[in-house]
Amino acid sequence: MGNRKTMPAAFIKIKGHQCHLKKAILGMVFSLCSKYKIRKGNGRAESHFCSAITVYIMCGIIGYTGNSCASPKITKGLSVLEYRGYDSVGIAAANENEISIIKCKGRITSLEEKLSDSLLQESHTAIGHTRWATHGGPSDTNAHPHRVGDVVLVHNGIIENYMEIKKELTESGVKFSSETDTEVAAAWINRCYCNLKDPIPAIREACSRFTGSYAFAIMFENLKGEIYAIRRGSPLILAEGKDGYYLASDITALLPFTPKYHILDENSIACLKSNEIKIFSDSKDACIPEWKITSITPEAAQKGGFSHFMLKEIHEQPEAILKSVSPRIINGLPDFSGDGIHGDFWKKIKNIQIVACGSATHAGLAGGYFLEKLAKIPTSSYIASEYRYTPPIATDGTLVILISQSGETADTLAALRYAKAHNIPTLAIVNAVETTIAREADYKIYTYAGPEIAVATTKGYCTQVSVLYMIAVAIAHQKGDISDQTAKELVENISQGAPKAISHILSQRNILTEIAKKLYRHEHVFYIGRGIDFHICAEASLKLKEISYIHSEAYAAGELKHGTISLIENDTPVIAIVTENRLYEKTESNLREVKSRGADVILICRDDISSDNHSTDSVLTIPSTSDVASVFAAIAAVQIIAFDAALLRNCDIDRPRNLAKSVTVE
Ligand code: G6P
DSSP, rough: OOOEEEEEHHHHHOOOOOOOHHHHHHHHHHHHHHSSEEEEEETTTEEEOOOOOOOOOOOOOEEOOOOOOHHHHHHHHHHHHGGGSSSEEEEEEEEEOOEEEEEEEEEEEHHHHHHHOOOOGOOEEEEEEOOOOOSSSTTTTSSSSEETTTTTEEEEETTHHHHHHHHHHTTTOOOEEEEEEEEHHHHHHHHHHHOOOOOOOOHHHHHHTEEEEEEEEEETSSTOOOOEEEEEBBBOOOEEETTTEEEEEGGGTTTTSSEEEEOOOOEEEEEOOSSSSEEOOSSSOOOOOOOOOOOOGGGGGGTTSSSSSSHHHHHHHHHHHHHHHGEEEEETTOOOOTTTHHHHHHHHHOOEEEEOHHHHHHHHHHHHHHHHHHOOOOOEEEEHHHHTTTTOOOOOEEEEEEESSOOOOOHHHHHHHHHHHHHHHHHESSSSOOHHHHSSSSEEEEOOOOOSSSSOSSSHHHHHHHHHHHHHHHHHHHSSSOOOHHHHHHHHHIIIHHOOOOOOOHHHHHHHHHHHHHHHOOEEEEEEETTTTHHHHHHHHHHHHHHOOEEEEEEEEGGGGGGGGGGGGTTTTTEEEOOGGGGHHHHHHHHHHHTTTEEEEEEEETTTTTOOTTTTTTTEEESSSSSHHHHHHHHHHHHHHHHHHHTTOOOOOSTTTTTTTTOOOO
């Protein structure tokens, strides 16, 4: 046992007994609160629960045609896409006589076993797919590829009007073997192909009937050696290698083969052959892709000695923050001119609406706090799937900031399109370059965090917060609210202080593991905080529940007593985050309230806070070099606590159940 005033990051007291909250009470809350909405306006925050959001999943596509054997490339590409999560897998490969399909529920290893004694191995043209069930449960039959008549295809996205098309086809005698919208799409494309006999007009005609989102890789029985591709709303990337042409839904699947890529435009159709590739758009003659070279190395998408991608990405955060922030510093001051955003742009902003999903929403809430505190700009944060229905009120001087790690999240994209349709200026903060959200927004700022593979975001979130902080400093400086000197200090706090504070916390892993040990057998945990710490609590709580499956709630510390305190029982873990010393006393009172009801109280606070320890069982102290550095230290701490709790519970940390890295349907 130590005194935390003399021991930085000391861990004071750990109690042995643990007990569970009553499932009957919290089960109800759990079902209601998997996500919640917080809307801030002019500094006042309100929060309420909304019904659980259905999580749809983005599947994975890879295709190859060329001089080499296709199936090892397809299985390699599919294993790179594994991180997105999937429940079935399949491949279609063309040989001299026919296109053969092997598919199964389960893992890629099961597919490889089936492939090992198959002629498919020798094929030079193939498409593959990892599926996360949406329409129709996980099964061999529902797995992709699907074949109807001459058409064999794989699909990402959802055809929303598939029932009406299916009815029409069924009435004309078409039989379906699966429950999927994808098989209906295959049947419809087949019907158009039978009528038109030409793949390009057939695909175009068929897709004009579909509503929803799709990326298709399509093969035709009588066009062996060729793969056709089209997309709307779901990503699809073409690539040129030394031995042929590729396509994939995610650039990471292409990295083992080639750095040369081209993002297929929406509604253009690509035709890949072993020795040529062409793109057919509505308006132009066929053209060849303009290739770009990605700077992402294959190693960046590997674990690099860490046990998990998530752990690697947590440790990459100090460097990632530097990469996000340093291109926006000139002479020590914030400067976004490299992003095409000049000083005058910031001066015109009167209010900001931040729109995002999941952790990016939490980054927006934290960023909104900085924008109001430093730049005095009224900022509202919205969950993207709700934005269009609120409806948002824009005035002259409104800026909509969309935040997305993947740049492809369907709800965020829909919100972006809504804002653009209403002539509201849009700025996207995106990690994955040249993705749809980045390309469609009026302005974009890349976070440059590098590929994020773990489903639970860490460095993506962290860099989003750091960019928003830089924007807040830029606006405050441009408006003349802060001097050059203050702006420089604030910039240094993020560019130097935050990475150092994170590194310091990561060196205290053993202490963080002790906290995780206190949590991992519990079913319910509470995070509480005030001000910016409440927003960090929201992310801390999400991180814990998404990877460890421990039910967790984030509460404004002062709000707990208005109802939720009834859920506190003997030994319920309550973790308080206090990175703002001015709020310590108030939060301390709330800790006393829960302590007196038996809670096991864990406090994460700055090392310059002095208090008695009566209300806490354990304390983790974080560096107090600056407010913002403390915030980032707390973020890293809660990420590791979530990681270690999930590890202790033997969870599949990089691929949590039911979740997807990128959700490309609404
Ligand atoms: C999914 C992921 C979350 C992520 C959210 C938004 O739900 O599981 O981790 O925060 O999408 O993703 P984006 O790519 O738009 O930041």
